[in-house]
Amino acid sequence: MIIISPSILSCDFSKMGQQFRFMEDCGADWLHIDVMDGHFVPNITLGAPIVKVLRPVTPLTFDVHLMISEPLRYIRDFAAAGSDIITFHYECDSDIEETIDLIHSLGCKAGLSVKPKTDIEKIYPYLDKLDMVLVMTVEPGFGGQSFMADMMPKITKLREECSKRGLDILIQVDGGISLKTIAEAAKAGANVFVAGSAVFGAESPKDMIAELRSKAAECF
Numbered sequence: 170m171i172i173i174s175p176s177i178l179s180c181d182f183s184k185m186g187q188q189f190r191f192m193e194d195c196g197a198d199w200l201h202i203d204v205m206d207g208h209f210v211p212n213i214t215l216g217a218p219i220v221k222v223l224r225p226v227t228p229l230t231f232d233v234h235l236m237i238s239e240p241l242r243y244i245r246d247f248a249a250a251g252s253d254i255i256t257f258h259y260e261c262d263s264d265i266e267e268t269i270d271l272i273h274s275l276g277c278k279a280g281l282s283v284k285p286k287t288d289i290e291k292i293y294p295y296l297d298k299l300d301m302v303l304v305m306t307v308e309p310g311f312g313g314q315s316f317m318a319d320m321m322p323k324i325t326k327l328r329e330e331c332s333k334r335g336l337d338i339l340i341q342v343d344g345g346i347s348l349k350t351i352a353e354a355a356k357a358g359a360n361v362f363v364a365g366s367a368v369f370g371a372e373s374p375k376d377m378i379a380e381l382r383s384k385a386a387e388c389f
């Protein structure tokens with residue numbers, strides 16, 4: 170299963186509702202919503218109230234990526250706002266297991282992410298509890314950065330570990346995904362692809378999503 174999750178960080182924030190609906194028309198599978206607190210990363214985006222008002226706009230899965238220092242404090246708000254999958258960072262200040270359990274207890278799927286400098290083995294103790302692992306291919310904080318191809322061995326290792334344990338976990342890549350880079354990530358073992366500038370910067374976002382999907386599919 171290949172999932173394309175356009176990152177709304179690159180959309181026109183003055184008409185988010187329209188842009189969310191547009192992504193549905195363009196064939197997006199999910200919507201990747203980047204939440205930044207200006208502390209965990211040097212940028213601020215949006216919070217749960219925005220997610221809540223956008224929830225009625227589209228039935229697309231809300232894939233919420235929390236780049237915040239204390240996710241545990243805000244999980245309830247993001248779940249109540251209508252998030253489907255909540256991903257937070259291994260490098261945050263909250264207790265990892267408690268945060269995963271809270272996400273699940275609120276009926277959402279849980280993802281755990283690693284920044285480029287974090288070894289993938291760090292998340293192995295939590296693997297059996299997770300629905301998704303997000304391997305960052307840029308330093309989190311901003312859209313439009315270059316894809317870090319040297320993250321691919323982390324994805325391959327993780328895929329092998331999941332197979333060894335018989336786990337069918339989603340592996341997401343985020344940062345610099347484009348027609349030039351998606352095949353490399355798919356070959357390494359990723360199956361959920363976040364793309365911000367590639368999709369929203371395309372002349373036809375619809376064609377771009379279709380092309381990204383077929384490039385990834387060639388690798389399976």
Ligand code: DX5
Nearest residue numbers: 176309310312313345365366
């Ligand atoms: C970066 C965010 C990404 C970002 C990706 O911190 O987590 O989701 O929007 O943007 P592109 O696809 O432009 O690299």
Ligand code: ZN
Nearest residue numbers: 203234343363
């Ligand atoms: Zn993201």
